Amino acid sequence: MNDATIHPFAATSRITTGTDWTDERARTALRRILDAAIRSAMPDVVLPRYLPQRPKGKCVVVGAGKAAASMAAALEQAWPDVDLTGCVVTRDGHMAPTRRIRVLEASHPVPDSRSEAAARTMMAEVTGLGPDDLVIALISGGGSALLELPAAGLTLDDIRTVNRALLHSGASIRDMNVVRRHLSAIKGGGLAAAAGAARVVTLAISDVPGDDPLTIASGPTVADPTTAADARAIIAHYGIAVPDAVQRVLMRPPVTGTLSPRNRYTLVSTPFMALQAAASTARELGLTPLILGDALEGESRDAGTFMAGIALSARQHGVPVAGPAVLLSGGETTVTIHPDQPAPGRGGRNTEFLLSMANTLQGHEGIWAIAADSDGIDGTEDAAGAIITPTTLSRARALGCDPRACLRAHDSYTMFQQTGDLVMTGPTLTNVNDIRAVLVI
Known part of the structure; x- marks a missing residue:
């Protein structure tokens, strides 16, 4: 079995440390961090020793x-x-x-x-x-x-x-x-x-x-x-x-x-082992990692609002960590579809988490985030998750998307598909739950 077949998610981009954090650099860093977490949980890496x-x-x-x-x-x-x-x-x-x-x-x-x-x-x-x-x-x-x-x-x-x-x-x-x-x-x-x-x-x-x-x-x-x-x-x-x-x-x-x-x-x-691997890669990229926990649960949109608040505090006050830093978390949020709601759109718990976070941040500068299911499939969709940036909402609106309406309709996949922000890994052949990384500069 060759590495390309088993690990289709492996990133190849290289990043050097510095002070000039462009959008491209932020995206590449987040993907590097996600890929490190997933790679650390691959069976050919962890199974033989046990x-x-x-x-x-x-x-x-x-x-x-x-x-x-x-x-x-x-x-x-x-x-x-x-x-x-x-x-x-x-x-x-x-x-x-x-x-x-x-x-x-x-x-x-x-x-x-x-x-x-x-x-x-x-x-x-x-x-x-x-x-x-x-x-x-x-x-x-x-x-x-x-x-x-x-x-x-x-x-x-x-x-x-x-x-x-x-x-x-x-x-x-x-x-x-x-x-x-x-x-x-x-x-x-x-x-x-x-x-x-x-x-x-x-x-x-x-x-x-x-x-x-x-x-x-x-x-x-x-x-x-x-x-x-x-x-x-x-x-x-x-x-x-x-x-x-x-x-x-x-x-x-x-x-x-x-x-x-x-x-x-x-x-x-375990999810915590994966977060430790993500933290190690963050340090290599010149970032201070802070693991918030490997067992975060609750409604996806509520978790997105909460995480946005932590990111804003880090950005504005340097609490709980001063940038450049990355906030890491794992666990499994949920999306509740109420019986009296219209038929939901397309999306999973990670894209809904991110859309809620973006709606709360309202384009605040210096904050990017990635959230993905480590198995490569967010809910029942073909994306692992997505990335949000300071321009996510403005780009969505320019394409005719209403981010708040998409959130109400549980249609996060559709919006991120249109903005080009979906994270596509394909099946990774491992599963340590969701990996979330919030980059604060």
């Missing part, structure tokens, strides 16, 4: 997520002489070349019949293994939709209905995955329980605030301490209407499986 002791018996590889295929390729490269079998499932368009581990594709963010077929295949792969055998589970963000096995009494359509409602409710990824786990036979430790006495080693790339193993891909190899009552409370809190069959399943007594005492879980890459 591989377990080789087994006496079989080595079965399973996994799910947007990085699952590239993780499988990295494992094959690190263990060229080990007899690896098994399969992983990834999102359409996120394939990587493998020779021993089969790679399947399925739908995201709502599961389809391929998600269920992948789950059944993996359960069969790990069933009947013994104590000398090893299961390596390669888990990354997106696995909740890509790997689905409805609990007894449910159909895939029931799961899809609930998933769609959760995605539009404004629920956090943590709350969404509590509900998903209680409707699934493979999540919340179901896959590890099926492995019986085998040693189970999970290597995970985190895409969730707080790096909770139970939340990453809904924890197929992690015991679930939450209850069906917790899932019912979340459904009630967000006012979600669910099928009758879902109500019945959530009223049943719990069924628990037993996980092997040799079950081990390791985070090989």
Whole structure:
């Protein structure tokens, strides 16, 4: 596998430090910072150092997520002489070349019949293994939709209905995955329980605030301490209407499986690690980095307004950091589509965050920002995110766009497409959630 294939996002522009920050230089610096964060989370960079002791018996590889295929390729490269079998499932368009581990594709963010077929295949792969055998589970963000096995009494359509409602409710990824786990036979430790006495080693790339193993891909190899009552409370809190069959399943007594005492879980890459790599690149560019946090959540437009306020304070008062500086943050904001609103336009949480930030800044000089999903796909669009500059709003208006109307209509992608400010990386084959960098000069 060559670097150009695995890392299509790699920047080639060079920047020298100095005092003359042009728009072009600011854009290139932001892209360099984003690319450094993504590159630091690539499986071929992080996976080899965490591989377990080789087994006496079989080595079965399973996994799910947007990085699952590239993780499988990295494992094959690190263990060229080990007899690896098994399969992983990834999102359409996120394939990587493998020779021993089969790679399947399925739908995201709502599961389809391929998600269920992948789950059944993996359960069969790990069933009947013994104590000398090893299961390596390669888990990354997106696995909740890509790997689905409805609990007894449910159909895939029931799961899809609930998933769609959760995605539009404004629920956090943590709350969404509590509900998903209680409707699934493979999540919340179901896959590890099926492995019986085998040693189970999970290597995970985190895409969730707080790096909770139970939340990453809904924890197929992690015991679930939450209850069906917790899932019912979340459904009630967000006012979600669910099928009758879902109500019945959530009223049943719990069924628990037993996980092997040799079950081990390791985070090989996290959002904070990616932000540290971004900070290192910022220093190389003559900027002072300030990491505000790797777990920022909340409504995207509110987060954009808040971040604009911090940037203005840094620009005008040198607080919390004096420029030239870059404010770094990660996490996952949400976009709530209310039932009484007109059909939304095109956009994702990162472009909505940026449009809100631009509307608050109103062209203030000396502030640029980039925000992108590290997997290369912001929501369901083909852009990873976008860049805003001091001229974003004036350029949009000159093209006939109303930035505030676009924000109200959740149509941020359309505006940034017209201004030429979208960030297009293609699938990066990793996923450490969103990366946001605000440049203050």
